[in-house]
Amino acid sequence: MENFVVSARKYRPSTFDTIVGQQSITNTLKNAIKNNHLAQAFLFCGPRGVGKTSCARILAKTINCMNLTENIKACDTCDSCKGFNDSHSFNIHELDAASNNGVDKIRELVDQVRFAPQVGKYNIYIIDEVHMLSQAAFNAFLKTLEEPPAHALFILATTEKHKIIPTILSRCQIFDFKRIQIEDIANHLAYVAKNERITAEEEALHIIAQKADGALRDALSIFDQIISFCGNNLTYKDVIANLNILDYDYYFKAADALANNNIPKSLNLFNDILNSGFDGHHFINGLGMHFRNLLVSKDPSTLSLLEEGENVKKRYLEQSQIWNEEYLLIGLELCNKVDLSYKLSKNQRLLIEITLMQLCSIDYLSNSAEKKTFVVKKQAGKQPKKEEKVIEKVKDKAAEPVSEPISEDKIVIEKDYKKSIKIVNFKDTIEKKTISIKINKKESEEKEVTEEKRVVNQKETPFTFNELENVWTEYGTLKQKDGKHNLFSILNEKKFKLEENYNITLTLDNKVQEEVLIEEKTNLVYFLKDKLKNDILSLKIDVKQLEQKELKAYTNEDKFKKMAEKKPILIELKNQFNLELDY
Numbered sequence: 001m002e003n004f005v006v007s008a009r010k011y012r013p014s015t016f017d018t019i020v021g022q023q024s025i026t027n028t029l030k031n032a033i034k035n036n037h038l039a040q041a042f043l044f045c046g047p048r049g050v051g052k053t054s055c056a057r058i059l060a061k062t063i064n065c066m067n068l069t070e071n072i073k074a075c076d077t078c079d080s081c082k083g084f085n086d087s088h089s090f091n092i093h094e095l096d097a098a099s100n101n102g103v104d105k106i107r108e109l110v111d112q113v114r115f116a117p118q119v120g121k122y123n124i125y126i127i128d129e130v131h132m133l134s135q136a137a138f139n140a141f142l143k144t145l146e147e148p149p150a151h152a153l154f155i156l157a158t159t160e161k162h163k164i165i166p167t168i169l170s171r172c173q174i175f176d177f178k179r180i181q182i183e184d185i186a187n188h189l190a191y192v193a194k195n196e197r198i199t200a201e202e203e204a205l206h207i208i209a210q211k212a213d214g215a216l217r218d219a220l221s222i223f224d225q226i227i228s229f230c231g232n233n234l235t236y237k238d239v240i241a242n243l244n245i246l247d248y249d250y251y252f253k254a255a256d257a258l259a260n261n262n263i264p265k266s267l268n269l270f271n272d273i274l275n276s277g278f279d280g281h282h283f284i285n286g287l288g289m290h291f292r293n294l295l296v297s298k299d300p301s302t303l304s305l306l307e308e309g310e311n312v313k314k315r316y317l318e319q320s321q322i323w324n325e326e327y328l329l330i331g332l333e334l335c336n337k338v339d340l341s342y343k344l345s346k347n348q349r350l351l352i353e354i355t356l357m358q359l360c361s362i363d364y365l366s367n368s369a370e371k372k373t374f375v376v377k378k379q380a381g382k383q384p385k386k387e388e389k390v391i392e393k394v395k396d397k398a399a400e401p402v403s404e405p406i407s408e409d410k411i412v413i414e415k416d417y418k419k420s421i422k423i424v425n426f427k428d429t430i431e432k433k434t435i436s437i438k439i440n441k442k443e444s445e446e447k448e449v450t451e452e453k454r455v456v457n458q459k460e461t462p463f464t465f466n467e468l469e470n471v472w473t474e475y476g477t478l479k480q481k482d483g484k485h486n487l488f489s490i491l492n493e494k495k496f497k498l499e500e501n502y503n504i505t506l507t508l509d510n511k512v513q514e515e516v517l518i519e520e521k522t523n524l525v526y527f528l529k530d531k532l533k534n535d536i537l538s539l540k541i542d543v544k545q546l547e548q549k550e551l552k553a554y555t556n557e558d559k560f561k562k563m564a565e566k567k568p569i570l571i572e573l574k575n576q577f578n579l580e581l582d583y
Contacts, residue, residue: 006220006221006224007192007196007220007221007223007224008217008220008221008224011188011192011195011220012054013051013054013055013058014058015058015073015074016029016030016055016058016062016072016073017071017073019051019054019055019058020051020180020184020185020188020216021050021051021178021180021181021184021185021216022050022051022055022177022178022180025055025175025177026055028175029055029059029175030072033059033062033063033068033072034072038063038153039172039173040145040148040152040153040154040171041145041148041153041154041155041156041171041172041173042056042059042153042154042155042156042172042173042174042175043130043156043157043158043161043164043168043169043172043173043174043175044056044155044156044157044158044175044177045157045158045159045160045161045174045175045176045177046159046176046177046178046179047159047177047179047214047215048159048215048217048218049212049214049215049216049217049218049219050177050178050179050180050214050215050216051177051180051216052157052158052177053126053128053157055177056126056155056157057084057092057126058074059124059155060084060092060122060124060126060153060155061074061080061081061084061092062074063120063121063122063124063153064080064081064084064089064091064092064117064119064120064121064122064124065078065080065081065120066078066079066080066120079119080119080120083119089119090117090118090119091117091118091119091120091122091123091124092124092126093109093112093123093124093125093126094126094127094128095109095125095126095127095128096128096129097127097128097129097130097131097132097133098128098129098132101132101133101134101137102134102136102137103134103136103137103139103140105137106133106137106140106141107140109125109141110140110141110144113125113144113148113149113152114149116151117151121151122151122152122153123151123152123153124153124154124155125152125153125154125155126155126157127154127155127156127157128157129157129158129159130156130157130158130164130168131158131159131160131161131163131164135165138164138165138167138168141168142167142168142171145168145171145172146171154172156168156172161174161176178214179213179214179215180214180215180216181214181307182206182209182210182214182307183209183307185208185209185212185214185216185219186202186205186206186208186209186309188216188219189205189208189209189219189220189223190202190205192220192223193205193223193234196227196232197232198227198232198233198234199232199233199234200234201234201235201236202309202310202311203236203309203311203312204226204234204235204236204238204239205234206307206308206309206312207236207239207240207243207245208222208223208226208239208243210307211243211245222243225242226238226239226242226243229242230242244277244278246273246278246282246283246286248290248312250269250273250283251286251287251290252290252315252319253269254266254269254270254287254290254356255290255291255294255319255323256319257269257360258331258356258359258360258362259322259323261360261361262360263356263357263360266356266357266359266360267353267356267357270283270352270353270356274349280342280348280349280352281339281342281343281348283352284335284338284339284342284352284355285335285339287331287335288331288332288335288336288339291328291331291332291335292332293306293308293316294316294319294320294323294328295320295325295328295329295332296316297313297316297317297319297320298320298323298325298328327362330362331359331362334355334358334359335355337355338351338352338355459533459534459535460534460535460536461532461533461534462534463502463532463533463534465498467532468496468498468504468528468532469494471527471528471531471532472491472494472496472528473491473492473494474531475491475524475527475528476488476491476492479491479520484520486516487516487517487520490508490513490516490517495507495508501536502534502536502537502538503537503538503540504528504537504538504539504540505540505542506539506540506541506542507542507543507544508541508542508543508544509543509544510543510544511543513543514541514543517541518541521539521541524539525537525538525539556581557581560581
């Protein structure tokens with residue numbers, strides 16, 4: 001049975017040209033070797049799996065090669081290259097600082113530096129995870145790193161550059177390795193699959209590349225895992241099943257349901273996702289990413305930011321046409337709010353369901369703010385047939401085009417029905433005092449008809465104090481029947497005055513009475529206006545400012561004087577028996 005070699009080792013780069021996604025760094029190193037401008041120490045830093053150690057080994061092999069090609073490529077035939085390929089090179093030393101981070105190990109390395117190489121030009125020291133060295137080890141390494149022998153060259157590699165002391169950083173030539181692009185990882189996986197005679201779907205490779213998060217080594221490890229699961233036919237379904245990834249089909253279906261304001265469908269889809277074993281937090285984050293991708297697809301200049309396969313890109317382009325940029329931004333904001341508050345929520349499922357219902361209402365609310373005036377019916381009141389038809393036209397104008405012009409008398413809302421109908425316009429209707437209606441014709445032309453609302457004069461019927469008192473008593477009696485006895489007792493005192501311009505001032509004894517009446521003030525004013533047929537009367541509540549006597553601490557003598565004022569016989573009793581006060 002042959003030993004299996006993982007793809008990350010089998011396809012490890014052996015030349016600068018085979019390093020994936022770090023062209024700027026490899027070109028710089030090749031030019032430095034070609035022009036003999038090599039630094040005394042290099043620091044390779046960046047996230048895991050992006051080629052730091054591989055690049056360090058290739059650099060060490062290349063600079064010691066005795067027969068370099070014109071393309072700055074090792075010959076693989078000289079003694080130095082053969083020793084490197086067989087893993088027994090005497091002039092390339094690797095140290096894992098994670099397990100050898102003490103000062104003694106660094107001192108041993110410093111002692112070895114003074115010896116000249118047996119083969120090749122340089123003794124090369126590769127220290128991996130250098131940030132794990134102790135403070136004493138760093139200090140012991142400083143002098144040698146600053147002034148090494150001519151035949152010594154140091155290559156340090158780390159994933160956490162911020163943990164390295166500045167004095168080490170200042171002595172190194174620093175190269176920042178970047179995360180490998182999804183497209184580059186997918187292309188490399190396709191190359192590996194071809195060499196291994198594996199049939200792989202493009203979308204499947206893109207999913208693996210996305211899951212790797214910019215690390216090629218992780219992508220190759222996932223690739224091996226999926227091949228063990230599905231054999232020599234790598235499909236998109238196998239990848240999402242093995243990696244427990246939420247299929248993007250769910251997000252396309254969810255976006256369609258949200259765009260069509262279909263609340264039941266969106267809630268059922270979310271229920272299916274939960275039943276499939278996926279986390280709600282993962283779903284809402286993915287939905288936010290889906291909105292981001294739709295927004296990116298709206299503009300050709302940002303289309304390059306969409307890191308997906310060609311088939312998926314087409315689907316995003318098609319779906320982005322039915323979404324408005326403003327709606328997508330609102331959707332992103334709602335998803336972000338859920339992401340921040342998800343862990344603190346006691347009912348996490350309800351939180352996401354409420355968000356989905358809000359997302360289903362984005363189109364409805366936005367259209368209402370820009371195009372519609374909604375008529376919200378309050379308590380029942382019969383309406384004339386003409387007005388009822390006009391209201392239906394205002395509400396359902398998008399459903400049926402109106403070809404006839406609407407005259408002014410059809411839009412006016414009569415005063416008698418003012419209490420049963422409330423006009424709510426979500427875009428400053430009160431300030432403009434207009435009703436805006438868009439009429440869609442067969443030729444797709446839009447007309448905006450704006451009619452001024454008729455201002456209804458308010459009633460100003462005069463009334464006397466006796467009439468006010470009778471209506472006041474009637475209201476108090478109604479509240480007594482409703483069981484509000486505290487309110488009845490306050491109203492029954494009738495401590496009110498009728499002043500000029502129908503201003504009513506009610507005087508109360510304390511703050512407690514004020515709190516009881518304030519809750520009922522609006523209803524009381526509406527009742528008075530209706531019964532007295534006067535719309536300009538107003539009610540003002542005034543609370544008495546009671547004089548509070550200052551409390552004083554009395555002495556025994558003061559107390560006796562107070563008692564003597566009320567009963568003078570106490571003074572006679574004191575004098576008769578020669579009594580004295582106890583101080």
